Amino acid sequence: MLISFSIGYAQQNADTSECKPCREHPQINGPKFVIRGIMRIWNGNPSIRISKVGTRRILGVSEGNYYKEGYCNIPKLLLQKLNLKNKIIADFVLYPFTDDKSGVMRYVCVDTAYNIKIIPDE
Helix, strand or coil, X not given: CCEEEEEXXXXXXXXXXXXXXXXXXXXXXXXXXXXXXXXXXXXXXXXXXXXXXXXXXXXXXXXXXXXXXXXXXXXHHHHHHCCCCEEEEEEEEEEECCCCCCCCCEEEEEEEEEEEXXXXXX
């Protein structure tokens, strides 16, 4: 089954006013960037990772080191759709917490996602 949709900040946080978007996080370390990627749940830390389509680059959605009370590091509606049995393919608007270094996982937060497709993971 294929589900397709987009999430914007107003939609993702309609149920909660205390969660500020990723783009307002005080530990952001650079400008936003957009990638087409595949989001999955992995074993390890961080458990949510995005692989950039067409490359071997893996980005980690920070859950621990860059957790800050009152800020969402991933849209809640997107998080609700992600599980061990599926993957999410989308255009992700990301903000970095760490620098982009070859061979090192870059930590990011997800601000929004567009052109989302949820596909069963094989």
